[in-house]
Amino acid sequence: MAHRILVLWDIDRTLLYVGDIDRQVYRETFSEIVGRPADRLPARGTGVTMPLAIRSLLLENGVPEPDVPRLLPRMVDLLPHRLAAHAQDLRRLGVLLPGAVSALKAVHGQASLVPTVVTGNLKPNALLKLRAFQLEGFLDTEIGGYSSDDDHRPALVSVAQRRAQGRYGTSFTRCNTVVIGDSLEDVRTGLEGGAAVIGIASGKTSVDELAAAGAHVVLDSLEDPAQLLDAIAMLTTDDA
Numbered sequence: 001m002a003h004r005i006l007v008l009w010d011i012d013r014t015l016l017y018v019g020d021i022d023r024q025v026y027r028e029t030f031s032e033i034v035g036r037p038a039d040r041l042p043a044r045g046t047g048v049t050m051p052l053a054i055r056s057l058l059l060e061n062g063v064p065e066p067d068v069p070r071l072l073p074r075m076v077d078l079l080p081h082r083l084a085a086h087a088q089d090l091r092r093l094g095v096l097l098p099g100a101v102s103a104l105k106a107v108h109g110q111a112s113l114v115p116t117v118v119t120g121n122l123k124p125n126a127l128l129k130l131r132a133f134q135l136e137g138f139l140d141t142e143i144g145g146y147s148s149d150d151d152h153r154p155a156l157v158s159v160a161q162r163r164a165q166g167r168y169g170t171s172f173t174r175c176n177t178v179v180i181g182d183s184l185e186d187v188r189t190g191l192e193g194g195a196a197v198i199g200i201a202s203g204k205t206s207v208d209e210l211a212a213a214g215a216h217v218v219l220d221s222l223e224d225p226a227q228l229l230d231a232i233a234m235l236t237t238d239d240a
Contacts, residue, residue, distance in 0.1 A: 003112055004112055004170045005178065005232060006114050006160065006172045006176060006178070006195075007116070008116060008144075008157065008160055008177065008178065008180065009115060009116070009119075009180050010117070010119055010181030010186050011117060011119045012045075012119070012120075012203075013045055013097070013183065013204070014097065014100075014186070014202060014203065014222075015096070015097060015100045015222075016096050016100065016133050018094040019093050019095075021086050021089055021090060021093060022083075025082045026038065026053070027041065029079050029082050030058075030075070032078060032082075033075050033078060034061070034063060034071065040060045040061055041057065042057055044204065045182075045203050046184075047120055047182075047185030047186055047189075048120055049120040049147035049151045049152070049153050050079065050122050050147045051122075051151035053120075054072055054079070057075075058075075079122060080122055080124035080125050083124075084128060087128060090132035090133075091132045091133075094129070094132060097222065098202070099222030100222055101135070102222070102223070103223075103225050104135060104138035105138060106228065106229055107138070107225075107228070107229070107232070108138040108139075114140065114164055114168060114170075115138060115139050115140065116139050116140045116141060116145075116160055116164065117130075117146075117160075118144060118145040118179060118189060119144070119146060119147070119156075120153055120185070122146060122148045123144070123148040126144070127141060140164075140167070142163070142167070143163035143166075144163075145157060145158075145159040145160035153185060153188070154191075154193035156189065157179065157190065157194050158193060158194060161177060174195060174196070175236060175237045176236050177194065178190075178198060178235055178236065179193075179196070179197050179198070180198045181197070181200065182201065182203030182205060182210075183203055183204070184205055184213050186199070187199060187215050190215075196235035196236065197216050198217045198228070199211070199215030199218040199219070200219055200220075201219070201221070202221055202222065207220065217231040217234070217235065
């Protein structure tokens with residue numbers, strides 16, 4: 001059987017940046033479900049899963065904790081619809097990060113690499129963002145791990161590994177799985193979830209911070225596809 005490597009891409013601040021659109025969607029969703037404006041919004045660029053961000057949004061805006069189990073699922077259900085209403089804004093205001101397309105093409109072009117996503121986005125939100133920038137064709141989104149699957153982000157690695165095994169007939173483990181992301185949460189996702197980690201200093205987290213958190217390789221950006229492919233090869237083995 002051919003040796004395969006599962007490559008798990010983060011989306012926000014690794015491949016693309018949508019500015020304040022996510023925060024606007026949180027505002028609209030909170031207002032519609034709770035019935036008043038939100039005074040405080042989730043922190044930027046943390047990589048936390050959307051369900052956990054919504055939980056914090058509710059609590060930090062004075063919603064009593066006993067009401068959270070009732071309101072949170074309603075907000076999770078509404079969030080993709082609110083983002084879909086901003087589809088044109090994603091294309092107009094969002095930006096691709098430097099080297100993202102060339103890096104995706106380079107990984108997609110290697111027969112041994114299986115590229116998908118592990119993201120704190122709900123699946124519908126992730127697909128909306130990828131489609132807005134025409135990135136979906138470089139990724140097998142059906143085998144990804146999304147916060148729709150589990151709000152504990154490290155658990156999404158095994159979700160993606162199981163799905164990839166079912167599709168490709170290869171057992172994916174720490175030896176042949178790599179997470180690529182920009183945040184401390186991406187590093188934790190790989191280390192706790194069972195994957196090597198390539199940190200990309202394209203977001204709010206510096207090279208030194210990513211390295212200190214335990215990323216096995218840290219790159220300044222995605223602008224050197226050969227460097228990225230070398231890092232993936234270095235971090236994986238043939239005995240998976």
